[in-house]
Amino acid sequence: MSFYMFKGQYSTDSLRSLVEKPQDREAAAGKLIAALGGKLHHLFFCFGEDDVMALIEAPSDEVMAACALVVGASGTMAGGSTTKLMTSKEAMSAMKRAQEGQKSYQPVAS
Template identity: 30%
Template sequence: MATHVLFFSYTPQTWDRMITKPEDRTAAVRALAEAVGGRLESLYFMFGERDGLVLFDAPGPQEAAAVSVAVSSTGAFSHMETRQLIAPGDLAGVLEKAAAAREAYRPPGS
């Protein structure tokens, strides 16, 4: 399974509902990850440009995309951004493939 980070920002209406009825969102996010065969690693709220992040494992890119689309479709978020993470131990393999790909690539105008 690949690990993903999902950055999110709530709409003002969502914040209003959460202030009116505070709740721990961890169980809902865990259920979402498990619904696509994944696993929730953690959920954090934060200050700054984004309101929070979710770290989750997903079996593949379709499942990770399904999580993002399902959540975005609710209208509760003003921003949703999902990224697949690369473990430090996997970087060497990525760089080896990049070296081979660079040999095959011809830049524009060359």
């Protein structure tokens, strides 16, 4: 399974609703992600550009996209983004493959 970082900004209506009636959004997000075959590891509320950040493990890009589509279609978020993450082990494997690929690459000539 792959890891993803979702960052999002709640809509004004959603923020208003959360102030008027506080809700456990981690439970709601976890239920959605589990229903689609993934796992919510953490959901954090943030200061700054984003309101929430989540660390999600999903079996495929398709499952993660489905999660994002459900949330996006609900109108809960005003915006957001998903970043696919790599473990250090996966990054090391990519570095080794790059080392091999470098042998057949010709950079731009000066």
